[in-house]
Amino acid sequence: MSSRIFEIERRKNLSYEEFAREYLYPLKPVIVTDVLQKWPAMQRWTPEFFKREFGDMKFRLNENPGQRADYKGNEEGTEYTMAQFIDRVLASTEENPAPYFRNRVLYEMFPSLKNDIEPLPPYFQPNWLPERYLVGYVQQVLNRGAAIELYIGGKGSAFPVLHYDGAGTHAFLMHIYGRKEFIVYPPEQEPFLYPSPEKVNLSSIRDLDHPDLMKFPLFARATATKFILEPGEMLFVPSHWWHTTRMLSPSITVSINVLNQSNWHELVEFVAMNRRNPLVSFASRVYLTGAGAWRSWRDREWRRRVYQQPA
Ligand SMILES: O=C(O)CCC(=O)C(=O)O
Numbered sequence: 001m002s003s004r005i006f007e008i009e010r011r012k013n014l015s016y017e018e019f020a021r022e023y024l025y026p027l028k029p030v031i032v033t034d035v036l037q038k039w040p041a042m043q044r045w046t047p048e049f050f051k052r053e054f055g056d057m058k059f060r061l062n063e064n065p066g067q068r069a070d071y072k073g074n075e076e077g078t079e080y081t082m083a084q085f086i087d088r089v090l091a092s093t094e095e096n097p098a099p100y101f102r103n104r105v106l107y108e109m110f111p112s113l114k115n116d117i118e119p120l121p122p123y124f125q126p127n128w129l130p131e132r133y134l135v136g137y138v139q140q141v142l143n144r145g146a147a148i149e150l151y152i153g154g155k156g157s158a159f160p161v162l163h164y165d166g167a168g169t170h171a172f173l174m175h176i177y178g179r180k181e182f183i184v185y186p187p188e189q190e191p192f193l194y195p196s197p198e199k200v201n202l203s204s205i206r207d208l209d210h211p212d213l214m215k216f217p218l219f220a221r222a223t224a225t226k227f228i229l230e231p232g233e234m235l236f237v238p239s240h241w242w243h244t245t246r247m248l249s250p251s252i253t254v255s256i257n258v259l260n261q262s263n264w265h266e267l268v269e270f271v272a273m274n275r276r277n278p279l280v281s282f283a284s285r286v287y288l289t290g291a292g293a294w295r296s297w298r299d300r301e302w303r304r305r306v307y308q309q310p311a
Pocket residue numbers: 103151158159165171173243244245253255
């Protein structure tokens with residue numbers, strides 16, 4: 001396995017139009033360094049803040065995420081109070097990492113923190129995830145993906161699996177506290193990453209540092225791109241880019257997923273690919289293609305604005 005330290009572009013003063021033309025539609029990652037400065041969270045959120053404000057809050061955390069890399073949802077595992085968990089975060093080491101508090105819906109668990117992450121950067125619009133859809137199941141799945149999620153981890157804690165985000169969505173990661181390493185692979189490298197047969201957006205390789213090359217020989221040809229996200233930086237991970245993380249210090253991040261005309265085709269493929277019954281797969285493709293075409297037409301003014309601005 002090779003890896004290189006990749007100088008992912010870091011931009012500031014990036015207008016929405018520049019973002020759309022240079023990164024969103026070309027599906028190219030970027031780090032924007034100056035959009036979170038006004039967030040009260042940047043001043044307030046520390047591990048100690050969560051301990052002080054929410055010390056008695058109870059939740060369950062999976063102690064061995066590598067053994068049960070379930071991507072979303074941590075309802076099983078050991079019960080912690082926030083105070084106990086933050087003590088683990090502060091004492092966390094590479095050898096004995098704290099469990100990872102991740103993918104928790106911010107507004108559900110911490111409604112009082114809503115104003116701390118405003119104003120939201122403009123790049124998340126339009127977002128078709130929270131909209132109404134004719135097919136109830138589609139609406140349920142997409143609406144669920146629209147939530148802003150919170151992550152808190154300690155040094156050595158890690159996201160449990162190399163993956164790309166489900167339903168073909170883009171991910172935006174807003175990093176508030178500490179230092180977090182990202183390990184990223186572009187979609188072209190998928191043949192080397194062994195998508196799991198059960199969930200095509202999760203890799204079957206659980207330990208990227210010590211991969212079983214007898215079982216996963218093509219992984220030797222994969223090239224990881226690694227970079228560190230610093231406090232105040234926002235990372236755009238486009239649809240179908242494989243990624244995972246590891247914390248270099250206590251860390252706090254929030255994320256949001258986005259679906260719109262720039263990645264709707266990824267959603268259509270993702271859904272069609274995951275339907276075993278060919279008829280259902282075909283029907284999903286037809287319905288979703290129509291739903292996307294209608295929304296693209298509705299948002300035509302937005303597209304015109306993006307492309308008619310002088311370069
Ligand atoms: O910040 C992280 O640990 C990665 C989050 C992520 O990739 C995800 O929730 O899909």
